[in-house]
Amino acid sequence: MASSRVDLDGNPIKPITICMIGAGGFIGSHLCEKLMTETPHTVLALDVYNDKIKHLLEPETNPWHGRINFHRLNIKHDSRLEGLIKMADLTINLAAICTPADYNTRPLDTIYSNFIDALPVVKYCSENNKRLIHFSTCEVYGKTIGSFLPKDSPLRKDPAYYVLKEDESPCIFGSIEKQRWSYACAKQLIERLIYAEGAENGLEFTIVRPFNWIGPRMDFIPGIDGPSEGVPRVLACFSNNLLRKEPLKLVDGGQSQRTFVYIKDAIEAVLLMIENPARANGHIFNVGNPNNEVTVRQLGEMMVKVYSKVSGDPPLENATVDVSSKEFYGEGYDDSDKRIPDMTIINRQLGWNPKTSLWDLLESTLTYQHRTYAEAIKKVIAKPVAS
Numbered sequence: 027m028a029s030s031r032v033d034l035d036g037n038p039i040k041p042i043t044i045c046m047i048g049a050g051g052f053i054g055s056h057l058c059e060k061l062m063t064e065t066p067h068t069v070l071a072l073d074v075y076n077d078k079i080k081h082l083l084e085p086e087t088n089p090w091h092g093r094i095n096f097h098r099l100n101i102k103h104d105s106r107l108e109g110l111i112k113m114a115d116l117t118i119n120l121a122a123i124c125t126p127a128d129y130n131t132r133p134l135d136t137i138y139s140n141f142i143d144a145l146p147v148v149k150y151c152s153e154n155n156k157r158l159i160h161f162s163t164c165e166v167y168g169k170t171i172g173s174f175l176p177k178d179s180p181l182r183k184d185p186a187y188y189v190l191k192e193d194e195s196p197c198i199f200g201s202i203e204k205q206r207w208s209y210a211c212a213k214q215l216i217e218r219l220i221y222a223e224g225a226e227n228g229l230e231f232t233i234v235r236p237f238n239w240i241g242p243r244m245d246f247i248p249g250i251d252g253p254s255e256g257v258p259r260v261l262a263c264f265s266n267n268l269l270r271k272e273p274l275k276l277v278d279g280g281q282s283q284r285t286f287v288y289i290k291d292a293i294e295a296v297l298l299m300i301e302n303p304a305r306a307n308g309h310i311f312n313v314g315n316p317n318n319e320v321t322v323r324q325l326g327e328m329m330v331k332v333y334s335k336v337s338g339d340p341p342l343e344n345a346t347v348d349v350s351s352k353e354f355y356g357e358g359y360d361d362s363d364k365r366i367p368d369m370t371i372i373n374r375q376l377g378w379n380p381k382t383s384l385w386d387l388l389e390s391t392l393t394y395q396h397r398t399y400a401e402a403i404k405k406v407i408a409k410p411v412a413s
């Protein structure tokens with residue numbers, strides 16, 4: 027890789043070693059791809075699974091062979107973790123249970139995964155003076171202030187009541203029995219612990235708050251490369267419905283709003299954080315695309331149109347159906363009403379802006395889904411149900 031690459035201040039970029047925890051996941055797999063194909067850096071890829079990065083680990087003829095080493099380990103209880111963090115210049119922690127269907131049904135696992143299990147990672151980085159980039163979530167903002175105003179209040183249109191800003195916005199969650207918020211609250215507390223390690227012990231940290239990053243290899247298709255009864259995040263849920271020619275299920279009518287950013291745009295932001303430590307250390311960054319806001323219903327309707335174009339199949343007559351959150355997720359579900367990221371800090375520090383429109387990112391993602399799963403789904407549907 028050309029060693030003439032320079033950072034945002036014109037300084038040459040030196041090759042580093044990165045300990046990436048959760049490297050086998052959706053974001054991790056795209057980040058490993060970027061690091062292998064466009065940079066000279068070395069990755070120690072830690073995860074329980076490696077299906078999504080197998081193409082990077084084999085064959086040995088890969089030009090980057092030797093720069094990525096997979097270590098199969100569960101950070102909950104593995105004595106190798108500290109040694110791997112000490113071997114690296116930078117640790118990136120992506121490990122988490124991060125599918126909402128788990129938050130209210132597996133709250134203990136969710137809290138342990140997003141807070142308790144991250145504690146040794148922060149401790150080892152701080153004690154060994156290693157830089158940490160930790161993945162939190164936009165969900166730490168919870169609900170907008172505007173969502174508590176009367177439905178017809180004009181203030182709901184005032185950005186001060188809904189734009190989410192890292193250094194100003196509060197974290198607003200539902201009540202304790204709304205166990206959906208176990209995840210966001212665990213993420214909030216690990217953010218506060220990291221921030222305190224920075225303030226008290228000088229830990230060099232960057233916290234990332236992704237706003238619905240989507241793209242190929244996100245989660246799984248139930249009954250194909252994940253459990254049949256599994257409930258992944260919305261992109262995979264809707265993809266599964268489209269692949270199976272079923273109506274898309276709109277939870278509580280799909281009125282919640284989201285902004286979606288293409289994984290490839292988001293990975294550019296992460297690479298800027300990795301290679302510009304002076305501009306990234308000590309900061310919390312929103313990474314999202316405020317121009318891509320839709321309700322979940324609008325997302326579904328757009329995905330139906332895009333998939334029809336990609337697959338050549340006409341859309342269903344009744345392409346969507348409303349379901350209650352109780353029926354879909356069970357007791358204790360609650361939701362974020364709206365997620366618009368303020369982009370001031372990431373613009374100022376890293377000069378990053380997302381590029382890809384929602385239609386375009388859905389076109390490339392659903393092309394991947396159709397190419398990857400359509401045949402397998404046909405076989406499953408054709409197979410007579412076991413009597």
Ligand SMILES: NC(=O)c1ccc[n+]([C@@H]2O[C@H](COP(=O)([O-])OP(=O)(O)OC[C@H]3O[C@@H](n4cnc5c(N)ncnc54)[C@H](O)[C@@H]3O)[C@@H](O)[C@H]2O)c1
Binds near residue numbers: 074099123139235236
């Ligand atoms: N994808 C998004 O849009 C999004 C949005 C907000 C926050 N995040 C955060 O980004 C991070 C990565 O998300 P993702 O979408 O890639 O999720 P993912 O589930 O695809 O990846 C997480 C990976 O971590 C691994 N992991 C979990 N627990 C582990 C453990 N104890 N030991 C070793 N490995 C473990 C899993 O095997 C998985 O490969 C998570 O912390 C998530 O909370 C993601």
Ligand SMILES: O=C(O)[C@H]1O[C@H](OP(=O)(O)OP(=O)(O)OC[C@H]2O[C@@H](n3ccc(=O)[nH]c3=O)[C@H](O)[C@@H]2O)[C@H](O)[C@@H](O)[C@@H]1O
Binds near residue numbers: 127165
């Ligand atoms: O991706 C993110 O930025 C963060 O938000 C996600 O939370 P959420 O956006 O609620 O996750 P989804 O499961 O993708 O649900 C999005 C919306 O679609 C709705 N939905 C989901 C699935 C479905 O089949 N139908 C449906 O209407 C959900 O109720 C929710 O309103 C997850 O918590 C994490 O990935 C991450 O922290």
